[in-house]
Amino acid sequence: MDPSEVQLQEIEDKEFKKEWPRLLTEAEVKKIIDMPGNQTCADCGHATSLLPTWASISFGVVLCSHAAGRHRSLGAHISRVFxxxxxxxxxxxxxxxxxxxNDLANSELECKLPEGFTKPCETGDNFAEFMVALDKFVRSKYQEKAFTRSGSGKLVESAQTKSMATIGSMQFSGVLLIKVKSARQLICLDVTSQSDPYVAAEMEGGQQKVRTKTVKDCANPVWDEVLMLNVRNFRSDVLRLAVWDADTLSEDDKIGHCEIPLRHLLRRASNDEHDEGHVRRMPDVATTGVFDDLILTGGDPHPCICVRLFQRNTPRGFLSVELTYQPLE
Known part of the structure; x- marks a missing residue:
């Protein structure tokens, strides 16, 4: 073996022995992308230049951001997206x-595609139709297993088709990745223990809503979980974040909430982009558009925004998140 290959193998072995769970190394991400079929999205006809940066660990496939959003809508019990x-x-x-x-998974999940069927493909001027078609295909393929050997071989009508058509009629400019890191000093709403907090995120208007897992009995929870929302216009959209206490026998209680106009973040990015101590670049994120690939920073020790949660004008704790905007073009 070449000495350089031996050295690379030793480096990779050291990385692989790091404590899990953890972020994947560049070498590990490359190994996933190098798998047969993983150079393109498993579900749509995107060009090879648009490398997938998402994965469904439930099916072992890699996805573009559009398909990843549709997988998230299925629920984590069907497809867990990372x-x-x-x-x-x-x-x-x-x-x-x-x-x-992708190749191995699709050999099972797509062995009975309808004759002449072409996977949904976004060309730039048909985004509304593309999103509806992609949602229908993803639900047929993964939820209904319609294209497996025992499947019907037909696209199925989705209960989400009507609502997706409503969302699809809106032109999105990009995707907002919300890395929910942690919270601290959350108030206690349970009588016998600490709250069981989770974070819900939505854009103004409520067409989309996503949430984190629940952390049991904790006033200073750590999630380190990435949520994703479509953005129509980052100069006017408002991100709403709420921390809830999960209850079993009654409705969940809201611990606190905040609203973040994305235009304020754009202004902050403009002010921070010359300060190398406050801006960090992310790999494999598109660099076009006003937001580029900046991760914005706040007053916390790590590169993120630290917001104070309120409920009825009463302080309820602090929430730390990272926001990354990824343009669709």
Whole structure:
């Protein structure tokens, strides 16, 4: 073996022995992308230049941001979606990705596609139709298993088709990645224990809503979880974040909430982009548009925004998040 290859192998072995869960190294992400079929999205006809940066660990496939959003709408009980570059991975999930890949998974999930069927493809002027078609295809393929050997071989009508048509009629400019890092000093709403907090995120208007897992009995929870929302106009859209206390026998209680106009973040990016101590670049993120690939910083020790949560004008704690805008073009 060439000495340089031996050295590379030693470096990779050291990286692989790091404690899990953790972020994937560049070498580990490359191994996933190099799997057969993983150079393109498993579900749509995107060009090869648009490398997938998301994965469904439930099926062992890699996805573009559009398909990843549709997988998230299925629910984690059907498809668990992880970012290849932003999420912390368990070792078993990483190893599963190396055993599957798009070609192998699609050989089972797409063996009975309708005759003459072409996967949904976004060309730049048909985004509304593309999103509706992609949602219908993803639900047919993964939720209904319509194209497996025992499937019907037909696209199925989705209960979400009507609502997706409503969302699809809106032209999106990009995707907002919300890395929910942690919270601290959350008030206690349970009588016998600390609250069981989770974070819900939505854009003004409520067409989309996503949430984190629940952390049991904790006033200073750590999530390190990435959520994703479509952005119509980052100069006018408002991000709403709320921390809730999960209850079993009654409705969940809202611990606190905040609203973040994206235009304020654009202004902050403009002020911070010359300060190398406050801006960090993310790999494999598009660099076009006003937001580029900046991660904005706040007053916390790590590069993120630290916001104070309020409920009825009463302080309820602090929430730390990272926001990254990824243009669709």
């Amino acid at each position: 970012s290849l570059t932003l999420d912390k991975w368990d070792r078993e999930n990483y190893e599963r990705m190396l055993k599957t890949g």
